[in-house]
Amino acid sequence: MKDLIEQHAGQYISTTPLPAFVAARVARYYRERVQETWAGGHIMKGRIPGTDALHLSSNDYLSIAKHPEILRAMYESICENGNGLLMSAIFLHGECPLLQFEKRLACFMGAESGVLCQSGYAANTGLIQSIASPSTPVYTDMMAHMSLWEGIRSAGATAVGFVHNDAEHLERQICRNGPGVVVVDSVYSTNGSVCPLVDVADVCAAHGCVLVVDESHSLGTHGPKGSGLIVELGLADRVHFRTASLAKAFAGRAGFIACSREFQEYFKFESNPAIFSSTLLPHEITGLDATLSVIEREHWRRTKVAENAKYLRDSLSELGYNLNGSQSQIIALEAGTEQRTIVLRDALESRGIFGSVFCAPATAKNRALIRLSINATLSAQELEKIVRVCGEIRQQVELDKWPSTRRMVDRPPVRKQSGREVVSMAA
Template sequence: MNKITEFNNIARPSQPALPAFIAGRVNRYYRERVQDTWGGGHIMRGRTPGSDALHLSSNDYLSIAQHPAILGAMQDSIRAEGNGLLMSSVFLHGECPHIQLEDRIAHFMHAESGILCQSGYVANTGLLQCIASADTPVYADMMAHMSLWDGIRSAGAPAIRFSHNDAQHLERQIVRHGPGIVVVDSVYSTNGSVSPLTEIATICAAHDCVLVVDESHSLGTHGPNGAGLVVELGLLDRVHFRTASLAKAFAGRAGFVTCNSEFRDYFKCESSPSIFSSTLLPHEIRAILATVSVIEREGWRRTRLHANAAYLRKSLTDLGFNLNASQTQIIALEAGTEQRTIILRDALESRGIFGSVFCAPATAKNRALVRLSVNASLNHSHLEKIVKVCSDIRQEVELDKWHSTRRAARQDIHLNPVEQYTRDELAA
């Protein structure tokens, strides 16, 4: 017996029965997904990692979650300020730490101004709520972050998808439906592919469209001092808004939107997700402030991250894995069906490799995968272990039967990766 056991033995009050229209949905989930597809298990819940496991599921790409300068800033803030004043950021003004951090991150991203949000989800949904309407078509890459799609829905705007990374398809859609807002990710979180930002920015300028770029998976990891791909590509004068989750390379809990000074106050008074959520806690603000300096100062982390990712991409491609044009620290092993993905997950985890399972609605149906998130702390022996494990399991997971493997073979004969990906996505 222990405290947890005692707690679990406490009699729980009963909840009222759910009406049929909700109970039916819950029962369908357990019947169709848990029982029929996952065999009574759960696709997200495999083995418990051992002490020697390699964790490739974290978005802490630069390996700074335990950085002493960041932890020290948090500790000092907690001792001095506690949890601070709990309120919406709409009430904040003057020389307060929240606004000072906004100015610091804006400077880091080479932006005129910016808005600190509670999460990347709030940044995306809040921004689109403020700039889109029922009269504004919003053009979204079919693999754009779900928070962007939810932002379109919350704005009541017509959502018009275009094929992944297909700038020509985007332009045809704009010609057909008229000027509006274009939303893309700089680096796509599912497969690590990179958006053709320069081409898309040129199209947006030619057709008088607003361009929104989600830099969640490139801020901190790409660009000068980690300022992101938009800065690296010299597109500051053609990208109207950049958003980012600071729960990736920044290893924190917040979101950010770049904008001009006039828009900052407008957003804070018009964005419902921002207005009706409490601001960040003081220790979170101090930690992010310290994180910006760490990311700027320790460029070796980006260098090692990119070297590790390049090594794994080449090695796994040589082993026959189709990485779907990944060019970044995100590497996807696309098994296809959820049943095959469970087999892949178990094969990796039984050998001490723990990635992240992605399946519908995070992916298209039958394009489920295990995502390996590379980080800067991986050494050569870690990388060799990952490659050896992936080599050893090829027959066990029936790599030759994966749809992604067969696509790769067809790409060699007929289509380039983007054309093939687009055709298969539309078919799905």
């Protein structure tokens, strides 16, 4: 039977040669990255995890992806509704599950209203596209998520970068270029550093700027009942827009924009991703609604994430690793070049620890790293194993030669922001 399937399938397989300008670009990738940089291997393709592997690559910080209450709600929805009505959400009105969940999540975040999107990427690109224009400067932290940069490009706006977590540099850029839109992450996905949000909000208020904060990596893990870092810092009335991917702590597949009621209507009929994408499926919305109930109720998950992350940050720092100001559940081991990162990846994976490889364009060139995403159900033994392994491999991975290690001699001062440590990354 297998041979018969392959025989018939082969009748329909064909490859149309690419024009020279595309073929040259593809060939350059294989030549410069696969052959010259990765020596014929692939930086993203290391060992296959065994059954006893320790996975630190998932964004399921609260360890709820297999929560029985959530899975049961999704199962029942599939049985009752199937895939529902497949159409753009702009056609929805009245009382329906998607609009009801938008209201509930907005209320949870202390916002007047909100918009449910297909992904965090769609939320960010659609938002920037709908508020910026070619005449609008958009001030972007140099480590802001790529979706925010893509939104700027989509809007045809002018991107003006500022030094990571440096509110003073942001203010100088605004004074030079005029009022515009400021975009930051609350917790940065690459290295786990936390934005000095109070300082940034002060600068925006002083200069009449719109403030957009991506809370993808703080919604669910920070704030009262997981309502986010903006709520925790009392900034809900000073931030114009909050976005989030619900594929992190919410362990689902969607994005969200917290906004005013007036803007919600405008966005749905102005943003291209909102207009030209189909709505989420019924079981996805039901699952997210059940997830919010779990997040609100099971406080111990946030507590454990914070405790586990602090233990690892403290322990790895003592071993000599420069964690680049991480203050969250995201911990980055920055080896530098992609070649060194492959060595680090192999050293960790050979000992059963699997993190996420980050390299250009997710990082700056020669600032590649392995990201460890900490979750709520890591045991004491597993945490000890991570520390033990990271201690054992220091000589093998030549930790002392990493650029990030050498930068520790110029470690910036630490200051406080509403009870949280905040590191100024000014260079």
